Amino acid sequence: MTEQARRKQIVDAAVAVIAAEGYAKASFGRIAKQAGLSSTGLISYHFANKRELMDEVVRTVLADFTEFVLARTDDVAGPAAQLRAFIAANVEFASERRTHLVAMLEVARAEPGDGPDPVLEADLRGLADLLRAGQRLGEFRDFDADVMAMAIRSARDGLLLKLRTEPDLDLDVYTGELVTLFDLATRRTP
Amino acid sequence: MTEQARRKQIVDAAVAVIAAEGYAKASFGRIAKQAGLSSTGLISYHFANKRELMDEVVRTVLADFTEFVLARTDDVAGPAAQLRAFIAANVEFASERRTHLVAMLEVARAEPGDGPDPVLEADLRGLADLLRAGQRLGEFRDFDADVMAMAIRSARDGLLLKLRTEPDLDLDVYTGELVTLFDLATRRTP
Amino acid sequence: MTEQARRKQIVDAAVAVIAAEGYAKASFGRIAKQAGLSSTGLISYHFANKRELMDEVVRTVLADFTEFVLARTDDVAGPAAQLRAFIAANVEFASERRTHLVAMLEVARAEPGDGPDPVLEADLRGLADLLRAGQRLGEFRDFDADVMAMAIRSARDGLLLKLRTEPDLDLDVYTGELVTLFDLATRRTP
Amino acid sequence: MTEQARRKQIVDAAVAVIAAEGYAKASFGRIAKQAGLSSTGLISYHFANKRELMDEVVRTVLADFTEFVLARTDDVAGPAAQLRAFIAANVEFASERRTHLVAMLEVARAEPGDGPDPVLEADLRGLADLLRAGQRLGEFRDFDADVMAMAIRSARDGLLLKLRTEPDLDLDVYTGELVTLFDLATRRTP
DNA sequence: CATGAATGAGATTTCATTCAT
DNA sequence: GATGAATGAAATCTCATTCAT
Numbered sequence: 001m002t003e004q005a006r007r008k009q010i011v012d013a014a015v016a017v018i019a020a021e022g023y024a025k026a027s028f029g030r031i032a033k034q035a036g037l038s039s040t041g042l043i044s045y046h047f048a049n050k051r052e053l054m055d056e057v058v059r060t061v062l063a064d065f066t067e068f069v070l071a072r073t074d075d076v077a078g079p080a081a082q083l084r085a086f087i088a089a090n091v092e093f094a095s096e097r098r099t100h101l102v103a104m105l106e107v108a109r110a111e112p113g114d115g116p117d118p119v120l121e122a123d124l125r126g127l128a129d130l131l132r133a134g135q136r137l138g139e140f141r142d143f144d145a146d147v148m149a150m151a152i153r154s155a156r157d158g159l160l161l162k163l164r165t166e167p168d169l170d171l172d173v174y175t176g177e178l179v180t181l182f183d184l185a186t187r188r189t190p
Numbered sequence: 191m192t193e194q195a196r197r198k199q200i201v202d203a204a205v206a207v208i209a210a211e212g213y214a215k216a217s218f219g220r221i222a223k224q225a226g227l228s229s230t231g232l233i234s235y236h237f238a239n240k241r242e243l244m245d246e247v248v249r250t251v252l253a254d255f256t257e258f259v260l261a262r263t264d265d266v267a268g269p270a271a272q273l274r275a276f277i278a279a280n281v282e283f284a285s286e287r288r289t290h291l292v293a294m295l296e297v298a299r300a301e302p303g304d305g306p307d308p309v310l311e312a313d314l315r316g317l318a319d320l321l322r323a324g325q326r327l328g329e330f331r332d333f334d335a336d337v338m339a340m341a342i343r344s345a346r347d348g349l350l351l352k353l354r355t356e357p358d359l360d361l362d363v364y365t366g367e368l369v370t371l372f373d374l375a376t377r378r379t380p
Numbered sequence: 381m382t383e384q385a386r387r388k389q390i391v392d393a394a395v396a397v398i399a400a401e402g403y404a405k406a407s408f409g410r411i412a413k414q415a416g417l418s419s420t421g422l423i424s425y426h427f428a429n430k431r432e433l434m435d436e437v438v439r440t441v442l443a444d445f446t447e448f449v450l451a452r453t454d455d456v457a458g459p460a461a462q463l464r465a466f467i468a469a470n471v472e473f474a475s476e477r478r479t480h481l482v483a484m485l486e487v488a489r490a491e492p493g494d495g496p497d498p499v500l501e502a503d504l505r506g507l508a509d510l511l512r513a514g515q516r517l518g519e520f521r522d523f524d525a526d527v528m529a530m531a532i533r534s535a536r537d538g539l540l541l542k543l544r545t546e547p548d549l550d551l552d553v554y555t556g557e558l559v560t561l562f563d564l565a566t567r568r569t570p
Numbered sequence: 571m572t573e574q575a576r577r578k579q580i581v582d583a584a585v586a587v588i589a590a591e592g593y594a595k596a597s598f599g600r601i602a603k604q605a606g607l608s609s610t611g612l613i614s615y616h617f618a619n620k621r622e623l624m625d626e627v628v629r630t631v632l633a634d635f636t637e638f639v640l641a642r643t644d645d646v647a648g649p650a651a652q653l654r655a656f657i658a659a660n661v662e663f664a665s666e667r668r669t670h671l672v673a674m675l676e677v678a679r680a681e682p683g684d685g686p687d688p689v690l691e692a693d694l695r696g697l698a699d700l701l702r703a704g705q706r707l708g709e710f711r712d713f714d715a716d717v718m719a720m721a722i723r724s725a726r727d728g729l730l731l732k733l734r735t736e737p738d739l740d741l742d743v744y745t746g747e748l749v750t751l752f753d754l755a756t757r758r759t760p
Numbered sequence: 761c762a763t764g765a766a767t768g769a770g771a772t773t774t775c776a777t778t779c780a781t
Numbered sequence: 782g783a784t785g786a787a788t789g790a791a792a793t794c795t796c797a798t799t800c801a802t
Binding site: 573608610611615616 | 762763
């Protein structure tokens with residue numbers, strides 16, 4: 001088995017365990033079992049230490065997530081439409097790749113680095129820029145873009161929480177509700 | 191020392207440790223040290239096991255939180271004003287008793303019970319009812335009350351996250367932003 | 381069992397294991413077995429980590445050794461007689477408390493601290509001073525005191541090595557040989 | 571690459587690692603890295619097990635050392651002169667090939683075989699013979715040749731220790747001191 | 761010959777919990 | 782009630798060795 005494939009296998013198992021049982025219980029033992037490995041030594045063989053594995057979990061999911069969202073917002077014209085697309089993309093990712101998103105957020109929370117949280121940055125930076133652009137164009141009203149960005153991101157995390165107990169949630173409805181909510185909250189009132 | 195006082199001392203120490211270092215690192219050893227106890231045996235003496243201690247952490251903070259919010263929303267007239275008061279109360283609690291709120295949410299996340307999460311319930315139940323009442327009275331537009339409630343709660347958690355890195359945040363501004371946001375998002379448009 | 385007694389028991393077991401099997405094989409497991417403990421956790425309970433245990437081994441034996449030698453050299457008059465007493469004391473300690481001395485030297489070699497080796501210092505400092513005093517008094521010839529001190533100490537370590545394979549060595553003979561050797565090597569020739 | 575060259579490369583790397591970090595930390599991993607090998611498997615391919623590698627380390631250095639000393643003592647006439655040459659050769663080897671000597675002694679100490687230590691034998695055998703020959707010729711006084719041999723060998727090990735912290739030691743001085751020391755200690759007094 | 765993935769044992773350390781005093 | 786020593790499980794990490802390619 002190739003190095004790359006094995007690392008991916010381990011990262012996938014880690015994602016599954018973290019999403020299912022939480023970061024605290026994601027020991028090498030459980031991850032190895034989930035991956036069907038014969039020993040935790042194999043994880044240590046492929047990752048220098050636990051932090052390296054967890055960093056790779058974050059890196060992998062974050063790249064995936066970023067690409068996913070960008071692909072769905074890139075060619076959209078106008079701030080309001082972009083915001084709608086952004087929210088829809090987030091909801092879609094949260095449902096389609098729920099375990100990945102949950103695992104990434106768990107790791108980011110449990111292992112805060114020294115500097116700013118890269119996951120949080122990735123979530124907020126582009127979004128706040130989008131909002132500010134909309135304000136400059138006069139499409140959005142004059143709110144605090146950072147607060148609004150955090151509210152939007154947090155609403156997506158709320159969906160993650162709901163999906164835990166209600167996996168059959170109607171996502172189209174949820175998307176529509178959030179889109180309307182933040183459309184009303186951001187648009188310049190006549 | 192009375193039984194009750196001792197339990198409170200331990201719970202307070204647990205809250206402090208969890209908020210400062212996270213649930214994962216909140217071992218009996220660290221909690222005992224924080225409380226100035228001479229032995230972790232004392233914790234085991236007063237609590238059947240770790241889960242019991244953590245349950246009491248949740249119970250204590252949740253009661254405190256519920257009372258705090260109720261006291262600030264009870265005598266307010268009208269759904270819109272109640273919603274504003276609710277948001278303001280949440281922001282206030284999140285800043286004044288940040289460690290308590292953080293600890294409670296950490297425990298709830300790390301040790302999910304079998305049934306529905308009581309913390310989540312407490313956050314959402316009353317809020318959703320408030321929103322539905324406003325809809326019945328015609329003050330609020332026709333949104334999904336559960337989704338809106340979750341968005342409001344999640345926005346408060348976003349504030350908690352922001353407070354971790356920006357403890358000197360201007361709370362009045364934050365409150366104002368959130369109040370306006372959800373006022374626009376909920377009100378019946380003319 | 382009292383803290384102090386338990387620590388002593390563990391240190392003694394560590395000394396025995398190190399002397400018998402070498403520092404490299406002196407794992408907590410073997411030490412616990414030697415001491416008749418039920419678990420290595422007990423060692424960790426009494427010593428913060430392995431280095432702490434080993435430091436205590438060195439500290440204990442070194443204090444013992446220093447006291448032993450001082451008691452046998454203190455009230456001796458004249459450099460030549462003091463040197464003879466010093467050598468005799470070293471040989472005696474090396475045979476009576478062979479395991480202690482071996483263990484101390486093993487640890488000192490395996491875990492070199494940042495600064496100068498305290499064991500080496502203890503061995504050489506007083507001895508070199510003694511030699512220099514003898515030179516000032518005209519009893520000793522004009523050699524390099526540091527080189528001579530090291531040679532004397534090394535000769536004692538040679539005895540330790542010999543004792544490993546020949547435990548029934550005639551110590552009186554050995555002492556006599558070393559005393560004569562260094563007497564001739566140090567005395568001012570007529 | 572030829573079998574022999576590969577083995578030599580590995581032995582050299584082992585010597586370097588052992589001298590620099592001690593036997594305890596001389597794992598196959600570190601040795602492979604030092605040698606620039608891509609896998610520890612290569613070491614296992616060329617040596618049946620770790621002991622075999624270490625035995626070869628000892629064998630290699632010992633042959634080198636023996637040849638070195640013999641070359642410098644062979645054509646010297648007279649026991650006293652031979653002793654001087656022996657000491658000088660030991661000091662020279664200890665400084666010129668310090669890592670080799672240190673590594674050999676480390677291995678011999680850490681992995682004592684069942685029978686007599688071949689390293690010790692090699693050090694002492696010829697030396698004691700030399701001393702006894704001098705006694706028979708009447709040039710040396712009547713000491714215990716084994717004790718004297720051990721003292722001489724030990725003095726050289728003392729130099730090794732000193733070189734660790736004082737690599738710029740003046741070796742000519744050191745040689746002179748030791749030569750004089752043992753000249754006085756061995757010669758027949760008038 | 762060489763590679764590098766895999767294995768399983770063993771190391772130190774942390775921890776919740778028990779229990780005699 | 783309180784203390785603190787003791788226990789044994791579990792965690793991460795290192796290592797020599799094996800083996801398919």
